[in-house]
Amino acid sequence: MDKTFPNLAAAVAGIADGMTVMIGGFGGSGAPIELIHALIDRFLATGHPYGLTVVNNNAGNGHVGLAALIEQGMVRKLICSFPRSADPVVFTEAYLAGKIALELVPQGTLAERIRAGGAGIPAFYTPTSYGTDLAKGKPVEVFEGRPYVQERWLKADYALVKAHLGDSLGNLTYRMAARNFNPLMCTAATTAIAQVSRILAPGTIDPEAVVTPGIFVQGIVEVPRPAQEEDLNRAGSVYPQVAR
Amino acid sequence: MTDRLSPAQMAWRAAQDIADGAYVNLGIGFPEMVARFQPTGRQAIFHTENGILGFGEAPLPGTEDWDLINAGKRAVTLRPGTAFFHHADSFAMVRGGHLDVAILGAYQVAETGDLANWSTGPKGVPAVGGAMDLVHGARRVAVITEHVTKDGKPKLVDRCSLPLTGVACVTRVYTSLAVIDIGDGRFVLREKLPAVTLDALRAVTGAVLHVPGPVADLIVPEI
Numbered sequence: 001m002d003k004t005f006p007n008l009a010a011a012v013a014g015i016a017d018g019m020t021v022m023i024g025g026f027g028g029s030g031a032p033i034e035l036i037h038a039l040i041d042r043f044l045a046t047g048h049p050y051g052l053t054v055v056n057n058n059a060g061n062g063h064v065g066l067a068a069l070i071e072q073g074m075v076r077k078l079i080c081s082f083p084r085s086a087d088p089v090v091f092t093e094a095y096l097a098g099k100i101a102l103e104l105v106p107q108g109t110l111a112e113r114i115r116a117g118g119a120g121i122p123a124f125y126t127p128t129s130y131g132t133d134l135a136k137g138k139p140v141e142v143f144e145g146r147p148y149v150q151e152r153w154l155k156a157d158y159a160l161v162k163a164h165l166g167d168s169l170g171n172l173t174y175r176m177a178a179r180n181f182n183p184l185m186c187t188a189a190t191t192a193i194a195q196v197s198r199i200l201a202p203g204t205i206d207p208e209a210v211v212t213p214g215i216f217v218q219g220i221v222e223v224p225r226p227a228q229e230e231d232l233n234r235a236g237s238v239y240p241q242v243a244r
Numbered sequence: 245m246t247d248r249l250s251p252a253q254m255a256w257r258a259a260q261d262i263a264d265g266a267y268v269n270l271g272i273g274f275p276e277m278v279a280r281f282q283p284t285g286r287q288a289i290f291h292t293e294n295g296i297l298g299f300g301e302a303p304l305p306g307t308e309d310w311d312l313i314n315a316g317k318r319a320v321t322l323r324p325g326t327a328f329f330h331h332a333d334s335f336a337m338v339r340g341g342h343l344d345v346a347i348l349g350a351y352q353v354a355e356t357g358d359l360a361n362w363s364t365g366p367k368g369v370p371a372v373g374g375a376m377d378l379v380h381g382a383r384r385v386a387v388i389t390e391h392v393t394k395d396g397k398p399k400l401v402d403r404c405s406l407p408l409t410g411v412a413c414v415t416r417v418y419t420s421l422a423v424i425d426i427g428d429g430r431f432v433l434r435e436k437l438p439a440v441t442l443d444a445l446r447a448v449t450g451a452v453l454h455v456p457g458p459v460a461d462l463i464v465p466e467i
Contacts (some may be wrong), residue, residue: 026294026331027317028310054301057331082373085317092369104370105319107293108335108377115332126339127380131411133363136370164282176328178311183330 002168003220004199008038011193011221015039015049015158018076022055022114022185024161025068027085028229030178032162032195033065035221037239039160043074044240051076055114055156057107057181059083059091062233068240070094079154081107087233104133111184113154118187118216123152159189162226163212166196167203170217171210177184179211186216194218246464247439249420252379253464255280258347258418261386262288269293269378271314271348274388278347281467287366291343291362293374295334296443298326304337315374338374338381346382350389350417352404355451357414357426359387360406372409379410391419391448398450400424401432421445423462430454434460 005011025031054075060067067090069075083091094100106128116124125148129135139150160180163172172194186192199222255277258322262268264286270276282288289298292314300321308319352360362372379385389399417424423435432454436445438461446453
């Protein structure tokens with residue numbers, strides 16, 4: 001068994017119009033920039049996929065990665081906790097123009113909804129958001145004298161994540177705080193695709209060091225020197241390279 | 245005699261209440277400054293929502309590693325004992341009651357302990373981040389804030405008029421004029437600047453300020 005894709009284009013070929021796609025990362029750390037750009041390349045070449053629902057903590061920064069995906073008009077709805085960044089112009093303009101829907105979710109609730117989706121738990125109760133606008137319409141129940149809000153699981157057709165090392169069975173390690181949502185999203189998607197800096201032979205990664213076991217990963221692709229969103233933005237990058 | 249603390253001085257005062265070894269989350273903005281003012285001999289362990297415990301100060305410009313950032317997306321550094329974890333574990337630390345203290349900013353704090361700090365109304369793009377989780381997680385939730393808004397309106401009020409972050413969650417407020425506890429639905433004055441009279445303080449506080457016991461002088465070094 002080998003889950004390795006030969007290239008980025010093959011890795012994102014199965015993402016269809018209207019699908020829900022979880023994209024890992026917190027800001028630029030752990031963001032699978034190359035997988036996102038491969039999806040944009042496919043859209044520019046074929047007109048697909050579009051109408052995507054994207055789950056991410058943020059809403060993109062500058063004109064690369066998730067921001068570029070939104071700028072191409074490929075995203076119908078965003079589920080996120082914090083749609084602001086140093087340069088949020090792409091999402092802000094699309095949102096204020098009514099071109100993209102937003103479901104705002106507290107960060108910990110977003111993480112737990114994804115975890116629940118991956119763990120087969122359809123709903124759970126959390127103290128977070130009780131008594132606030134973000135709890136409107138949701139069932140509330142009292143446990144041990146405290147009120148809690150019911151939240152539903154979150155699942156996806158695809159997850160695009162960035163890891164550090166991987167093996168051909170899909171076992172993954174991460175680099176520092178780039179871990180963030182990536183391991184959770186792998187569990188909650190029907191098909192999780194990981195870009196990694198190096199693909200190793202099974203047995204090379206110490207089993208004690210595996211963070212995401214390969215059962216949660218359906219595809220893996222090597223991106224030896226992945227771009228950092230922060231560096232791209234500091235260089236004023238725009239994806240794809242077009243006259244503006 | 246100073247008649248108003250700077251944000252750094254408010255942060256200094258808040259830092260005096262953090263015990264050695266405490267697990268602490270500091271909100272983005274003013275509260276981040278608390279880390280600079282830990283009293284000698286004490287070392288708190290700082291948590292950031294995106295998945296680090298025990299991180300260190302900002303690195304020198306040019307040496308940033310953008311996989312090593314805090315919740316404000318600013319670069320931080322490793323320290324002996326740093327740990328990384330994913331978001332579900334990070335918010336288990338938050339909601340599970342494992343943090344000793346969370347210190348947040350505020351638009352408004354009510355005498356009930358309600359906090360409003362995420363939205364100034366329906367205009368623009370709403371964003372919440374981890375604030376609604378933090379207010380229900382830490383054993384102690386404190387706020388650092390100017391005592392009044394830029395146009396002089398009270399930020400300590402009887403009921404918040406802005407969208408709530410959490411209900412009955414704040415227990416102490418460090419303002420530019422005073423240190424005020426919240427308990428049993430009341431603001432209780434603990435410390436005030438010597439230069440500010442009780443009447444003057446009450447005039448800029450939007451709810452009843454109770455004074456059941458002695459009020460200490462709020463003395464903070466020049467920073």
